[in-house]
Amino acid sequence: MTLHEEQERVQKAVSNSLSFVREDPWLAQRVLAKVKGEKPVKKKISAALVLCILLGLSIIGTAYALSSSQVAEFFGLHWNQELGESLKEGKVAQIGESVTIGDVVFTLDEIVYKNRALYGVGTARPVHENDVIIPMDIAENPEYFTISEEARTLVEKAKTSGGKMLTTDSMPTKIGVDEGTMLTPGTIGYYDLVNGDGSVTFSFEASDGFAVNEGTSYQILMESWVWQMNENGEKIDGTRMQGDWTVFCIPTVLNPSNEKNETPAVTVIEQDGYELVVPEAYRQTGTLPVYRAVEADFTKTVNPAWFNRSGAKDGADGMDIRLKDDRDVLFADHARLSLSPEALYYKEYADDAYANSDSGVIVDIIWMRKWENHRGEFALEKTELSGLTLEEAQTQAEELMEKLGIACNQYICDEALDMSLERIQTMGAIWEKAIVDGELLVDDDYQPYDYSAIPASEEGYYLHYSPLGVDVSAAGGRYGVSFYVNSRGIVYANIRNQFNRGEIVATPEKLITPDAAIEKLAEALGRSLSRYDKEIKAVQQVALTYEAVRAENKSEGMIFVPTWMILYQDASAARQNYSCYALLNAMDGTLIDATFQ
Secondary structure, eight states: OOOGGGHHHHHHHOEEOSTTSSSOTTHHHHEEEOOTTOOOOOOOOOGGGOOOOEEEEEEEEEOOOOSSOHHHHHHHHHTOHHHHHHHTTSEEEEEEEEEEETTEEEEEEEEEEOSSEEEEEEEEEESSTTOEEEOHHHHTOHHHHHHOHHHHHHHHHHHHHTOOEEEEEEEEEEEEETTOOOBOOSEEEEEEEEOTTSOEEEEEEEEOTTTSOSOSOEEEEEEEEEEEEOTTSOBOTTOOEEEEEEEEEEOEESOGGGOOOOOOOOOOOOOSOOEEEOOHHHHHHSOOOEEEEEEOOHHHHOOGGGSOOSSOOSOGGGOOEEEEOSSEEEETTSOEEEEETTEEEEETTOSGGGTTSHHHHHHHHGGGGGSTTTTTOOOOOOSEETTEEHHHHHHHHHHHHHHTTOOGGGEEEEEEEEEOHHHHHHHHHHHHHHHHTTSEEEOTTOOOOOGGGOOGGGOEEEEEEEETTOOGGGTTTSEEEEEEEETTEEEEEEEEESEEEEEEEEOOSOOOOHHHHHHHHHHHHHTTOSSSOOOOOEEEEEEEEEEEEEOSSGGGOEEEEEEEEEEEEOHHHHHHTOOEEEEEETTTOOEEEETTO
């Protein structure tokens, strides 16, 4: 999947808010892959990993009589004109309330809901007129900071006025619909702009069909940060102030006369046939049960002592923790554990200075098995390696899963890969050749790694587990458990598990057919739920899986519903040879999520 039409928007700012959508979030700092023409994009910090201070401020917003939308105008001017025109047809709520964090006043000015996405515009102003705010896009890159004309102008302004240099960030991190479960959006894009009066306009888009869907009211948990900076573009330690504020709003249609009631014709090219993947229970009964979805929270359940078996110094629980907060632990031997409610990431020697350890590069090159032209090339060959068997590796992984509250009887080990010395060197050679050929972008100071010098003790097993009935390839990073285990123990863990499956709450009499799901998808495209014109060219696969959605009565929380996952190609995908996906509720055909969203 590439960014294709979305590239213009992405260049402004798009980042996945879910933690660890990549298999290795720190790998992206060193290597950016040019896969299928995708341009490297600088990622923002994951909103789900930021520790917040609850301020308990509830701000109520609703729609006022107005003739234009600030959001539509801003997005049309600074993101793209087509999006701005589309947002004029959305539901609008003016907010106009403020919260002060540190030396900055944040005001959320307006919210627009359109097509399962929320768009917002707000303003950050310094409390003291001598202070200067520097946009996060500039502040987060010290190298760019020193050469940016805009940054240097702001630095000189601060020097002249005798004020502080501040940088801010503000974004939505959880969204509720009709007072239902607050969920983290799958995608958050944001962009800041300096105004002539010294204030900064911040904007955001929060979208997907899981956290943001049709409703009457919306509850938006905003997180805002303020840091003080020095003239070299470095954040000053101990100056970070952060806080949460909750916005309640009821968007309404701005210009009812502009609503489009027509349904454009959409052509579905006649199919030669597609792959159908369904569980045996569906073949026998034509239906599947609906389960309660129980929200997970690793920040409350994880004990750091369960990790860092790889040479930690003596200390409490066998650890000597050099740096720790509620969601980020850096151990004395430079292993790192990062937590969010729905995700967990652990890697041995993950600190920057130790990133190129043997175990670190092995974890990195495991990515080769999914790279184009190498997909499916590497399979399990050996069940016994130096100091470790496959069975022993799986035992360690599953014992940790149980400690984390992940029921192993609801998961399946769907991939096991032996990383022998021979395979490490084979994958390493592919990696280094890709760098030489310009297919992988690396830092200027990157040095080729000597894979032949890696000792046999580093041999191990890569294991991947998926929840039963959930297709992780289409789940947008919300589910999946992976480990690298060697003779020292678990040296890498990447776990994404937003919800655990609870009791059965209902069993529908029947589900819509795969063909009906394809027709529903075509109808959704025809209703212009996408901001771009779409047309199904070819359906490749239809699979019956599960996805978590809000219950019909949203106050009842989340449920796992049978879901048709459709892999297909539109015109752009066919040209560039990648697949789009869409998830539709198999009970009623409503769209849950899709590539075009």
